[in-house]
Amino acid sequence: MRPIAKAAFVIMVAGLCSIAFAPAARAGCSGSRESVPHGATPPLTAGGGYLPASFTLRADDGEDASIVGLWQITFTSKDTPGIPDGTVVDAGYATWHADGTEIMNSGRPPITSSFCMGVWKQVGRSTFRLNHVALSWDTSGVNFVGPASIKEQVTVDRTGNGFKGTFVTDQFDSSGNVLAHITGEITGRRITVD
Numbered sequence: 001m002r003p004i005a006k007a008a009f010v011i012m013v014a015g016l017c018s019i020a021f022a023p024a025a026r027a028g029c030s031g032s033r034e035s036v037p038h039g040a041t042p043p044l045t046a047g048g049g050y051l052p053a054s055f056t057l058r059a060d061d062g063e064d065a066s067i068v069g070l071w072q073i074t075f076t077s078k079d080t081p082g083i084p085d086g087t088v089v090d091a092g093y094a095t096w097h098a099d100g101t102e103i104m105n106s107g108r109p110p111i112t113s114s115f116c117m118g119v120w121k122q123v124g125r126s127t128f129r130l131n132h133v134a135l136s137w138d139t140s141g142v143n144f145v146g147p148a149s150i151k152e153q154v155t156v157d158r159t160g161n162g163f164k165g166t167f168v169t170d171q172f173d174s175s176g177n178v179l180a181h182i183t184g185e186i187t188g189r190r191i192t193v194d
Helices: 003-020
Strands: 025-029 055-059 069-077 088-096 101-106 115-124 127-137 144-156 162-172 178-191
Touching: 069 162, 088 178, 101 127, 115 144, 144 178
Parallel strands: none
Antiparallel strands: 025 055, 069 088, 069 178, 088 101, 101 115, 115 127, 127 144, 144 162, 162 178
16 A cells, blocks of 8 residues: 555544544533633634634533522422322422522412422432422411421433422421322423523
8 A cells, every 4th residue: 555545544544433432422502601611722623623612512412411500390289189180289499509409489378488498419310309398387377387398309301401200298297297298290490591
């Protein structure tokens, strides 16, 4: 094989190998500048040029979606005796913090205690478990009913802007007796700055 042909063959094989063994990725447009920290060199394209600042590469299937952020949420009943499936039992806004804590502003009347807190951890790919605690008061806001335990397991979709999952709520009286047990589905829609 002649030296020029041999060099061209080596370059072609190297190029094919880099394509065949490269991690699966897809291009996505984003306003995020996290992919290029301040003062860092922007990533190169396959052709050797620099990517525009708003262009990032995202892993196609190897990346978890984040739960961290502000979500508009809706709880609907399912398989709860006495409550028709699909009945909205609560709705509001929840913020999942990066430190593993969460706070929710429930749609309940504020006098009955509409703010509650929780802790969460990741339990699978883009899947998160939340243990949420609330203090409930009667409609007068004077008499303490007892604590409520809300446990959720949700999975963030591939867009990172929605989630769905299940919840179980147990309302206790002040002595620890179960007053109500509600099961159902929860959905969330990410709230963004835009």
